[in-house]
Amino acid sequence: MTELAFVLAIPLLSALLLALFGHHRGAPEINSAGSLATLVAAAALTVRVIGEGPLVLFDEQFFVDPLNVFLIALTALVGFTTSLFSRPYMRVEHDHGRLSVGRLRLYHSMFQMFMCTMLVALSTNNLGILWVAMEAATLTTVLLVALYRTPASLEAAWKYFILCGVGIAQALFGTILIYFAAERVLGPLGGALLWTHLDVVKGGLEPTVLSLAFVFLFVGYGTKTGLVPLHNWLPDAHAEGPTPVSAVLSGLLLNVALYAIIRCKVLVDGALGTHFAGNLMIAFGLLTVVVPSFYLSRQKDVKRLFGYSSIEHMGLITFAFGMGGPVASFAGLLHMTVHSLTKSAIFFAVGHAAQMAGTQMIDDIKGLLKRSPTIGWGLMLGTLAILGMPPFGVFTSEFMILTTAIKHYPWAAAILLTALGVAFAAMFHKVQGMVFGEPTVRPLAHNPALLPVFVHLGLVLMLGLWIPPYLAEWYRQAAKLIG
Amino acid sequence: MNAMLLNAVPLASQVINLCAAIMLLLGFAMLAQRRVLTLINLFMLQGLVLFTSTLIVALSTHQNHLLWSAALTLLLKVIALPYILHRLIRRLSVKWDIETLLNIPTIMLIGIALVVVAFNVAQPISQLSGTITRATIGIALACVLLAFLMMITRSKAVPQVIAFLAMENGLFFAATSATYGMPMVVELGIALDVMVGMVILGVFFFQIRQQFDSLDIRHMETRREP
Numbered sequence: 063m064t065e066l067a068f069v070l071a072i073p074l075l076s077a078l079l080l081a082l083f084g085h086h087r088g089a090p091e092i093n094s095a096g097s098l099a100t101l102v103a104a105a106a107l108t109v110r111v112i113g114e115g116p117l118v119l120f121d122e123q124f125f126v127d128p129l130n131v132f133l134i135a136l137t138a139l140v141g142f143t144t145s146l147f148s149r150p151y152m153r154v155e156h157d158h159g160r161l162s163v164g165r166l167r168l169y170h171s172m173f174q175m176f177m178c179t180m181l182v183a184l185s186t187n188n189l190g191i192l193w194v195a196m197e198a199a200t201l202t203t204v205l206l207v208a209l210y211r212t213p214a215s216l217e218a219a220w221k222y223f224i225l226c227g228v229g230i231a232q233a234l235f236g237t238i239l240i241y242f243a244a245e246r247v248l249g250p251l252g253g254a255l256l257w258t259h260l261d262v263v264k265g266g267l268e269p270t271v272l273s274l275a276f277v278f279l280f281v282g283y284g285t286k287t288g289l290v291p292l293h294n295w296l297p298d299a300h301a302e303g304p305t306p307v308s309a310v311l312s313g314l315l316l317n318v319a320l321y322a323i324i325r326c327k328v329l330v331d332g333a334l335g336t337h338f339a340g341n342l343m344i345a346f347g348l349l350t351v352v353v354p355s356f357y358l359s360r361q362k363d364v365k366r367l368f369g370y371s372s373i374e375h376m377g378l379i380t381f382a383f384g385m386g387g388p389v390a391s392f393a394g395l396l397h398m399t400v401h402s403l404t405k406s407a408i409f410f411a412v413g414h415a416a417q418m419a420g421t422q423m424i425d426d427i428k429g430l431l432k433r434s435p436t437i438g439w440g441l442m443l444g445t446l447a448i449l450g451m452p453p454f455g456v457f458t459s460e461f462m463i464l465t466t467a468i469k470h471y472p473w474a475a476a477i478l479l480t481a482l483g484v485a486f487a488a489m490f491h492k493v494q495g496m497v498f499g500e501p502t503v504r505p506l507a508h509n510p511a512l513l514p515v516f517v518h519l520g521l522v523l524m525l526g527l528w529i530p531p532y533l534a535e536w537y538r539q540a541a542k543l544i545g
Numbered sequence: 546m547n548a549m550l551l552n553a554v555p556l557a558s559q560v561i562n563l564c565a566a567i568m569l570l571l572g573f574a575m576l577a578q579r580r581v582l583t584l585i586n587l588f589m590l591q592g593l594v595l596f597t598s599t600l601i602v603a604l605s606t607h608q609n610h611l612l613w614s615a616a617l618t619l620l621l622k623v624i625a626l627p628y629i630l631h632r633l634i635r636r637l638s639v640k641w642d643i644e645t646l647l648n649i650p651t652i653m654l655i656g657i658a659l660v661v662v663a664f665n666v667a668q669p670i671s672q673l674s675g676t677i678t679r680a681t682i683g684i685a686l687a688c689v690l691l692a693f694l695m696m697i698t699r700s701k702a703v704p705q706v707i708a709f710l711a712m713e714n715g716l717f718f719a720a721t722s723a724t725y726g727m728p729m730v731v732e733l734g735i736a737l738d739v740m741v742g743m744v745i746l747g748v749f750f751f752q753i754r755q756q757f758d759s760l761d762i763r764h765m766e767t768r769r770e771p
Binding site: 208 | 666669670673686689693696702705709712713716719720724725727728730731734735737738741742745746749752753756757
């Protein structure tokens with residue numbers, strides 16, 4: 063009980079503290095310390111859940127089981143490493159005059175607030191609160207995306223707000239429909255929005271209403287996951303915000319939105335007894351893998367490039383969960399983990415690379431390896447990892463997804479392989495040009511924090527070679543919950 | 546007593562149906578309205594109708610927590626948000642702005658088609674609904690879709706935001722008409738999100754105008770998707 067209270071309270075208190083002192087020189091350190099404390103609390107919570115099984119807390123409003131505790135731990139971990147990366151990054155931005163002290167204060171405070179909203183969304187048992195937290199996460203990130211106040215960043219933030227606002231309104235309608243169906247079974251005082259209660263009675267919920275509800279929820283949270291055709295906000299938001307924000311958007315927020323879809327899918331599957339939700343996820347997942355892979359080769363901005371890559375991977379994960387079954391769900395969870403670790407590592411490297419070059423244009427970044435071998439190798443290895451090269455963990459999860467697809471949906475496997483091949487060719491070519499060749503980039507004034515990059519890549523490498531038994535067991539339990 | 550209750554229910558449900566009809570009418574009116582100032586007033590009226598219907602549902606079904614949610618609606622949608630919007634357009638000096646809307650008849654026709662779709666989609670749900678307001682869920686969905694259409698057809702920032710808020714009105718109407726309102730904690734959370742969102746957007750308006758010399762979203766689209 064206390065662990066979860068700490069997990070939720072520390073980011074909130076850090077946000078308040080940083081709202082007051084975020085302009086001080088030590089603000090990045092407060093930010094990192096807060097994130098570290100959150101990580102410690104999340105680790106304690108994880109140990110507790112592994113030991114004692116699922117917990118229902120605070121008047122049943124919060125609920126922690128193997129599925130969400132794994133995402134809570136991942137969120138806290140990437141939140142902490144991102145805060146480490148953002149220390150030198152934001153100092154450089156400040157020195158270049160791109161950000162005033164007031165903006166830095168806003169950034170630090172909103173970063174912690176964003177972490178808080180994501181952790182609430184992950185741990186809540188109430189589908190209504192889940193919606194509220196997702197909307198709050200949108201609002202905090204709108205402020206973060208617009209941090210530079212350039213015309214492009216304002217446009218990106220506006221687009222993000224309007225698209226996700228509209229999308230998430232559909233999710234609210236879906237939530238209302240679930241409440242409507244559940245209220246008939248559970249009564250107005252039966253906690254008809256509490257997931258644990260819904261899970262018990264899901265077989266008795268009205269199938270027509272639930273299938274309609276899932277369509278709305280899928281459109282709503284799918285917008286936030288970046289599923290095609292509602293993905294337009296994602297590359298802009300990734301390209302125009304500060305790089306630490308791109309890292310947490312890609313690495314964490316998309317996962318949280320996907321988590322909301324998965325939770326709803328469990329209920330709908332139980333009520334319908336058919337593969338309706340899964341088929342919807344397979345179709346849109348496939349579309350989301352194919353479309354961005356053809357956009358990749360046309361990108362000129364490096365952060366947009368990796369934004370499109372995130373869309374593609376979200377499609378792959380959605381596809382995996384759509385197929386369902388122990389292997390595919392296991393692979394989906396593993397892919398969520400390795401994607402968020404790898405993609406945030408790539409954004410860390412890209413952030414420093416863009417600062418060295420003074421631009422985000424791919425053509426103007428050359429010879430990273432000669433100027434800074436660590437950044438160059440970080441970017442190169444990260445790209446190889448995200449493209450699914452063995453021995454990295456992305457290969458393992460993609461291999462599992464593909465083999466399951468070959469078994470059950472052979473036609474889909476062919477499409478997936480083509481899309482992955484196209485993505486490989488496009489991205490490898492672009493990144494190669496940035497890493498090798500004669501340098502056009504200058505060294506940085508502050509020492510870059512590259513430890514997070516290699517820690518992340520090391521973890522991804524480890525997951526590719528050997529998944530620790532307790533972690534595998536944990537994935538298996540979570541996969542069983544998803545079904 | 547029993548006889549009184551039996552008499553009271555049809556009357557209440559008639560009034561709620563009337564409210565639903567007015568909601569829909571206001572949805573169409575907003576779709577075709579070109580003046581920003583009138584748009585805000587229409588939004589306020591919609592809030593008022595929402596408040597009335599919530600209040601009637603609360604009184605006729607004795608759901609006390611709905612009284613709170615009615616009070617919240619009154620406070621937020623009839624007083625606070627219109628006030629903020631009025632202030633905003635005064636300070637942005639777009640009070641007398643008139644937007645050029647092409648093809649109002651076409652937009653209206655699309656709107657009618659959306660209403661038909663909404664009624665068809667909502668039909669299975671309405672049949673299941675045991676609440677006194679069951680006929681209105683189709684209208685609530687129609688209001689959401691009309692607001693959605695408005696958002697697509699507008700190019701200026703302020704009307705887009707009003708469309709966003711109108712969509713939220715439709716959702717709230719769905720919540721009270723299909724069920725007896727969401728749990729209080731959720732309603733409070735939603736209200737908080739809407740309020741904070743509005744404040745953030747208010748700040749944004751000034752930034753956008755400063756950067757683009759206009760509140761027209763079309764001016765932004767300099768960087769087309771490569």
